[in-house]
Amino acid sequence: MGPLAGVKIIEIAGIGPGPFCAMMLADMGADVIRVDRAGHVRGGDISVPPADVMNRGRRSIGVDLKSPEGVEAVMRMVDSADGLIEGFRPGVAERLGIGPDECLARNPTLAYGRMTGWGQDGPYAHTAGHDINYIALAGALEPMGRQGEAPVPPLNLVGDFGGGGMMLAYGMVCAILEARSSGHGQVVDAAMVDGAAALMTFFHGFRAMGIWSDERGTNLLDTGAYFYDVYETSDGKYVSIGSIEPQFYAELRAKLQLDDPEWDAQMSRSEWPALKEKLGAIFLTRSRDEWCELIEGSDVCFAPVLTMAEAPEHPHNKARGTFTEVAGVVQPRPAPRFSRTDSSIQRPPPHAGQHTDEVLADCGFDEHEVAEMRESGAVA
DSSP states (O other): OOTTTTEEEEEEESSHHHHHHHHHHHTTTOEEEEEGGGOOOOOOOOOOSSSOGGGOEEEEEETTTTTTHHHHHHHHHHHSSSSEEEEEEEEHHHHHHHSHHHHHHOOTTTTTEEEEOOOSSSSSTTSSSHHHHHHHHHHHTOOOOOOTSSOOOOIIIIIIIIIIIIIHHHEEEEEHHHHHHHHHOOOEEEEEHHHHHHOOOOOOOOTTOOOSSSSSSTTTTTTTTTTEEEEEEETTTTEEOOOOOOHHHHHHHHHOOOOGGSSOOTTOOGGHHHHHHHEEEEEESHHHHHHHHHHTSTTTOEEEEOTTTTTGHHHHHHHHEEEEEETEEEEEOOSSOOSSSOOOOOOOOTTTTTTTTHHHHHOOOOHHHHHHHHHHBBBB
């Protein structure tokens, strides 16, 4: 089920953003076939799925992409696919014989998705990198952090997943929709540096309007403002405050009894450091749970800062079903939600090569052909 039911995607196995893109597409109902390396097929108890939940929702076939027969097996899958995604460095897919020219020659309506850090061209295109490097070059890392301190990498959320995998998933759906109207496929060049830069659009606008300083940690949304920050509580935990709008700020003042006139000039930036120190001292007087009891559910724009273990147990997340459990592993439920064709986790993560025979049969290979490929090592 899901809004992408009937869409078939070939995923050339990789790490990070590529699998995240494939997970998103599978969560929305697409039939995603993961092409794992034949050498990674280890067997094992298929009743115990791997714990890497980002690989959920798809079937896996083990293929030797250095074997002509293995490449032909992938091409037979491409014949009936709506899209293919790969995350090699530029030129590698071409050398393997599964590049966009070869695939589009077999299937002219194919959306061919390419996931890289730097993109398919440019001075950095052939150099190695990771999320931290891509967001650094995009101008997304430098603004993150507190005044007078070094930039703080935001896990690998901005490059790998937000600017990478999510952008590629969006691009694939766009290309598939366009192909259905035009009859022509195309290449989707998703670069994490481009995606991370796109995520910074809002702040480029603020900077152009003269309301964003290049000095880190001095602005409205980067911990510069005392009413938009996290504060430690008496039990060593944290709460978050985002009381920007006047009505929300008034609620904050009422809840915390901030009656002194010094709190009147909310947008006076020269007062922010002193008021931040005072607000921090106030939050240290109670535990996180005590602050939740006082503020949670109000219009302060407040939430406790939860750990990964705590988040699935919070009443709001439980009511929404934000997290679910599959094969004994608690994990985020697919997002977003749909009123008629709701998304779901189709199956737990597969073992590498778990569905080789099933997938090959779906692509029209007979038992004799499968046996020959298995004997030659083209598939596993």
